[in-house]
Amino acid sequence: MTLVLYSHVPEGKVVVLNFRFIDLESDNLCRYDFVDVYNGHPNGQRIGRFCGTFRPGALVSSGNKMMVQMISDANTAGNGFMAMFSAAEPNQRGVTCVWHIVAPKNQLIELQFEKFDVERDNYCRYDYVAVFNGGEVNDANRVGKYCGDSPPAPIVSAKNELLIQFLSDLSLTADGFIGHYKFRPKKLPTTTALPVTTTFPVTTVLAGTVITTTVRGGSLHATVSVINIYKEGNLAIQQAGKNMSAKIIVVCKQCPLLRRGLNYIIMGQVGEDGRGKIMPNSFIMMFKTKNQKLLNALKNKQC
Numbered sequence: 001m002t003l004v005l006y007s008h009v010p011e012g013k014v015v016v017l018n019f020r021f022i023d024l025e026s027d028n029l030c031r032y033d034f035v036d037v038y039n040g041h042p043n044g045q046r047i048g049r050f051c052g053t054f055r056p057g058a059l060v061s062s063g064n065k066m067m068v069q070m071i072s073d074a075n076t077a078g079n080g081f082m083a084m085f086s087a088a089e090p091n092q093r094g095v096t097c098v099w100h101i102v103a104p105k106n107q108l109i110e111l112q113f114e115k116f117d118v119e120r121d122n123y124c125r126y127d128y129v130a131v132f133n134g135g136e137v138n139d140a141n142r143v144g145k146y147c148g149d150s151p152p153a154p155i156v157s158a159k160n161e162l163l164i165q166f167l168s169d170l171s172l173t174a175d176g177f178i179g180h181y182k183f184r185p186k187k188l189p190t191t192t193a194l195p196v197t198t199t200f201p202v203t204t205v206l207a208g209t210v211i212t213t214t215v216r217g218g219s220l221h222a223t224v225s226v227i228n229i230y231k232e233g234n235l236a237i238q239q240a241g242k243n244m245s246a247k248i249i250v251v252c253k254q255c256p257l258l259r260r261g262l263n264y265i266i267m268g269q270v271g272e273d274g275r276g277k278i279m280p281n282s283f284i285m286m287f288k289t290k291n292q293k294l295l296n297a298l299k300n301k302q303c
Helices: 290-300
Strands: 002-008 015-025 034-040 044-052 065-071 080-088 093-104 107-118 130-131 142-146 163-168 176-185 204-218 219-231 239-240 243-250 263-270 276-278 283-286
Touching: 002 015, 015 065, 065 080, 107 163, 163 176, 204 243, 219 263
Parallel strands: 243 276
Antiparallel strands: 002 065, 015 080, 034 044, 034 065, 093 163, 107 176, 130 142, 130 163, 204 219, 204 263, 219 243, 239 243, 263 276, 263 283
16 A cells, blocks of 8 residues: 655755654564655655654755655555654754663663653644663553653663654744763662571580589480589589589480599580580590690680
């Protein structure tokens, strides 16, 4: 299908064509359905070829004649287009501007308008600023279309590219707009983190003689007569006269052994019940008097 439109304005004037709407089959090369705009006639200079939903800015002829030709192969169809011809002085021009902003990877673009004054219309049909996610004019990725004198709210891109398009048909003009942009890092997904509580086991270090041992419930329960305490922690100490003793429990088969009648240096944890607990990582060795001086240094050390 072919549709041809001609426009002829008085001598000394030029033709201005404004697309109000365009929706033709989209193709990168506009090979199937498209609109061609010519100066004067088909053999004249082609001003442009358009398809998809990209609405160009005002198109101006070099003389007083213009031709618009639409070609469609009828396979895939859109809704067509709507356009308006008008006459203008030769020095008048329509305005279309595009800014493509690209941020570094893993960053977003934040766009903010400081000043905004573009011809007001309820549907922003004549003069407007459109903002798109990505690097091309595509209605599916349009963030918004703005006109009037109220600055849009700050806009943040979905990824690292943003396209800004300004169109004006020059029928009515305003002061325009001023905008700024900056890059900012992507926010990581927020999750509600549970408070982390770290419990450090209370450590006891003592030298003592094992005086009793009993096996109960698979654990070895021992009573140790205390020779010296280097780190008490919360260890429960029983005292009878000058003699002090403590309860120790060996909680696993892989734990260091305690034998009755032998002297040990014991470093382990203390349970909530005040008894010493011998675990696989506890430290036990035979006690010798010559170690006394070295062990006394532990009293002023944190462990």
